[in-house]
Amino acid sequence: MGHICNLSYMMSFRNFKQSLVVVSFVLFLYIPTILVFYFAWSKDFVPLEGFESIRFLVLLLFAPIILKYFIQLLIAPFYSVVEHARSIRRQENFFPSVSVIIPAWNEEVGIMKTIKSVLNTKYPKMELVVVNDGSTDNTHKTVTDFLNKCQKENLYSGVQIRYLKIKNGGKARALNKALEVAVNEIVMTVDADSIMDKNAIKNIVKHFADMRVASVAGNVVIGNRSNPICLIQQLEYLYGFYFKRADSLFNAVYIVGGAAAAYRKSVFAEIGNFDVNMITEDIEISTRLQAFGYHVRYASDAYVFTEGPSDFMSLCKQRLRWKLGRLLTFWKHRSLFFSLRKTHKSYLSFLILPIALFAELLLLCEGILLIIFYTYTFYTNDFVPLAFVITLLTGVIVLQIISDPKVKFHRNLVLLAPTAWLLFYFMDLVEYQALLKSIKKIVTKSELRWQKWNRMGVFLDAQENA
Numbered sequence: 389m390g391h392i393c394n395l396s397y398m399m400s401f402r403n404f405k406q407s408l409v410v411v412s413f414v415l416f417l418y419i420p421t422i423l424v425f426y427f428a429w430s431k432d433f434v435p436l437e438g439f440e441s442i443r444f445l446v447l448l449l450f451a452p453i454i455l456k457y458f459i460q461l462l463i464a465p466f467y468s469v470v471e472h473a474r475s476i477r478r479q480e481n482f483f484p485s486v487s488v489i490i491p492a493w494n495e496e497v498g499i500m501k502t503i504k505s506v507l508n509t510k511y512p513k514m515e516l517v518v519v520n521d522g523s524t525d526n527t528h529k530t531v532t533d534f535l536n537k538c539q540k541e542n543l544y545s546g547v548q549i550r551y552l553k554i555k556n557g558g559k560a561r562a563l564n565k566a567l568e569v570a571v572n573e574i575v576m577t578v579d580a581d582s583i584m585d586k587n588a589i590k591n592i593v594k595h596f597a598d599m600r601v602a603s604v605a606g607n608v609v610i611g612n613r614s615n616p617i618c619l620i621q622q623l624e625y626l627y628g629f630y631f632k633r634a635d636s637l638f639n640a641v642y643i644v645g646g647a648a649a650a651y652r653k654s655v656f657a658e659i660g661n662f663d664v665n666m667i668t669e670d671i672e673i674s675t676r677l678q679a680f681g682y683h684v685r686y687a688s689d690a691y692v693f694t695e696g697p698s699d700f701m702s703l704c705k706q707r708l709r710w711k712l713g714r715l716l717t718f719w720k721h722r723s724l725f726f727s728l729r730k731t732h733k734s735y736l737s738f739l740i741l742p743i744a745l746f747a748e749l750l751l752l753c754e755g756i757l758l759i760i761f762y763t764y765t766f767y768t769n770d771f772v773p774l775a776f777v778i779t780l781l782t783g784v785i786v787l788q789i790i791s792d793p794k795v796k797f798h799r800n801l802v803l804l805a806p807t808a809w810l811l812f813y814f815m816d817l818v819e820y821q822a823l824l825k826s827i828k829k830i831v832t833k834s835e836l837r838w839q840k841w842n843r844m845g846v847f848l849d850a851q852e853n854a
Contacts, residue, residue, distance in 0.1 A: 606648025668713025
């Protein structure tokens with residue numbers, strides 16, 4: 389009894405300590421934010437002759453990105469209206485058979501939560517395929533013990549569970565092996581560090597009622613948010629996924645993350661399986677679908693809570709993989725850029741893809757541009773533009789929070805919203821190092837394998853909201 393009390397006390401103390409760190413972090417960020425508004429209100433503008441042209445040039449460089457966000461913000465609110473109209477036209481009781489695939493490599497920490505969250509969706513027509521890609525930890529024992537228990541106690545008897553243990557060959561190869569045994573037309577992938585919302589499968593597969601749709605992206609949410617780095621990722625995911633609403637209206641979602649992705653299996657016979665030579669097989673396959681002219685959509689109500697890296701080095705490793713994979717995908721499918729083919733979406737070919745690549749080029753110069761901007765700001769006391777950007781960004785994030793069905797889960801971000809401008813600088817730093825390393829790897833033609841970092845598991849607050 390004393391041991392249990394001590395354990396409970398230690399967990400409470402750890403939670404208190406983590407909360408104290410997060411609160412201190414947020415309060416610290418408010419200091420420069422408040423100072424910007426104070427300076428904008430109290431300091432007099434000091435003109436700097438000859439600098440107006442440089443300032444205009446800096447603004448011009450960011451104009452394409454600003455234009456993209458403006459268009460997406462203008463279009464995104466219509467997502468709910470269009471989806472409601474589609475739901476009216478959709479046939480009732482549309483429940484196609486689904487095969488859920490969980491690829492795993494050394495995922496003993498979180499894989500059971502993932503498996504149980506999938507099974508607990510109680511989707512009426514489902515099979516589960518777990519692929520162990522040569523794990524060297526206790527993943528195999530963890531999964532087989534669970535399967536033996538299910539068989540002995542007759543648990544989840546309505547679901548066909550298949551388990552494959554294969555030689556390590558990377559995530560794409562593991563997914564392709566699962567496709568070979570999956571029997572259903574709709575295939576959904578979920579990472580082994582994630583928790584599926586109880587309505588995720590139902591809400592993602594309903595989009596396949598339209599036969600033109602080949603893939604659907606789910607809404608991935610950071611489930612662990614106990615430290616500042618995780619909190620930043622929660623904000624980043626909320627901010628980024630909101631704009632997929634606009635992309636979805638044009639059937640042009642070009643990144644369908646593997647943590648919550650669904651595909652029409654028959655399409656693979658035409659376009660081929662996952663590319664085993666691509667480190668980000670999910671980005672490549674979704675872009676390839678666009679190249680073939682298929683529709684790719686986003687399901688904002690299909691939630692999957694995933695575990696984000698909880699330390700700086702792990703975050704840098706993750707973003708290196710993403711960055712390198714995206715650049716290689718751009719090159720492989722370069723014919724999509726400014727394409728005039730009728731099968732290609734103009735929204736994607738002339739707006740999303742070119743500006744995404746331009747943003748990478750701009751990232752290389754961002755350090756110099758920021759030095760110029762802040763030197764000018766402090767020299768001339770012209771803090772009003774910065775205060776305006778902070779206000780606008782805060783308003784956008786608050787809008788995203790209140791328009792999200794999981795508003796209760798994201799309400800912790802309301803107080804963080806005014807400091808988002810600083811947090812995005814931090815993420816730019818992470819993306820910058822990833823870009824430099826990616827360029828180096830491309831030039832030297834060195835490979836990047838399926839990476840791994842220390843897993844802590846998706847926290848309880850994510851499970852309660854799943």
